[in-house]
Amino acid sequence: MTLEFNRLTKRFGEHVVLDAISAQIPSCSALALLGPSGGGKSTLLRIIAGLLISEKGSLCLNGILVPNREGELLHYRRAIGTVFQAFNLFPHLTALENIALPLRLAHGMSKVEAQAAAFALLERFRLTEHAHKKPGALSGGQKQRVAIARAASAKPKLLLFDEPTSALDPEMTAEVLDLIGELRAEGRDIIIVTHEVGFARSVADRVIFLADRKIMESSTAERFFSAPQTAEAAAFLERILKY
Numbered sequence: 001m002t003l004e005f006n007r008l009t010k011r012f013g014e015h016v017v018l019d020a021i022s023a024q025i026p027s028c029s030a031l032a033l034l035g036p037s038g039g040g041k042s043t044l045l046r047i048i049a050g051l052l053i054s055e056k057g058s059l060c061l062n063g064i065l066v067p068n069r070e071g072e073l074l075h076y077r078r079a080i081g082t083v084f085q086a087f088n089l090f091p092h093l094t095a096l097e098n099i100a101l102p103l104r105l106a107h108g109m110s111k112v113e114a115q116a117a118a119f120a121l122l123e124r125f126r127l128t129e130h131a132h133k134k135p136g137a138l139s140g141g142q143k144q145r146v147a148i149a150r151a152a153s154a155k156p157k158l159l160l161f162d163e164p165t166s167a168l169d170p171e172m173t174a175e176v177l178d179l180i181g182e183l184r185a186e187g188r189d190i191i192i193v194t195h196e197v198g199f200a201r202s203v204a205d206r207v208i209f210l211a212d213r214k215i216m217e218s219s220t221a222e223r224f225f226s227a228p229q230t231a232e233a234a235a236f237l238e239r240i241l242k243y
């Protein structure tokens with residue numbers, strides 16, 4: 001993928017969260033968004049997902065201008081899979097139905113096709129025995145795997161993850177990170193916001209470091225982790241690697 005931000009600005013009321021950020025991200029397959037809490041990572045990811053509209057400036061994904069009108073965004077969103085930290089599964093649907101329903105409603109599959117596709121994904125993500133459970137009867141890691149299966153179900157070229165492991169214990173975290181690694185190895189592009197710096201380092205080829213409403217660094221992962229260029233990024237890495 002390639003990404004280009006051109007003076008992209010986002011405000012919530014008076015509060016400026018992204019202040020005219022500009023960057024050109026050359027072709028990469030896995031981009032990590034890193035930075036301190038409140039720095040605007042989730043906001044930027046939601047703009048890339050087409051879930052939030054920016055006030056000013058523009059964003060191009062793979063050379064195409066991301067629309068900023070609701071009607072056009074609906075179409076844009078279908079090409080992207082998103083997984084956010086609070087497992088947004090429908091509580092009244094089973095794991096199988098959670099995956100099958102969007103395939104029917106947004107992607108035009110018949111009920112039989114959608115169920116078959118959903119079942120195949122559950123099998124692949126080692127969730128077959130949980131197909132008929134509702135989210136309330138699943139563990140955190142299982143819920144997150146269902147959410148990832150759902151995001152991957154329409155075979156989007158781009159998958160976005162916002163702290164997909166923040167609610168998981170270390171074992172579940174490893175499982176979910178393996179799954180994301182597999183999706184990347186399959187040729188999906190990914191953008192991930194994560195506090196798992198080890199994972200970011202192993203999976204990402206590019207990094208954007210966001211802090212204080214700005215992109216402080218945009219560089220290759222190798223350079224970012226071995227030789228951060230700003231004092232802010234160096235301090236951030238030191239803090240995070242200390243524990």
Ligand SMILES: Nc1ncnc2c1ncn2[C@@H]1O[C@H](COP(=O)(O)OP(=O)(O)OP(=O)(O)O)[C@@H](O)[C@H]1O
Binds near residue numbers: 012017038
């Ligand atoms: N819907 C909203 N309305 C008002 N302010 C918001 C809204 N969403 C986010 N903000 C504010 O925007 C700023 C950036 O938030 P954002 O969630 O993008 O940060 P983040 O980098 O993802 O932080 P974290 O690492 O804690 O998840 C914060 O100061 C937050 O309070």
Ligand SMILES: [Mg+2]
Binds near residue numbers: 041043
């Ligand atoms: Mg966030």
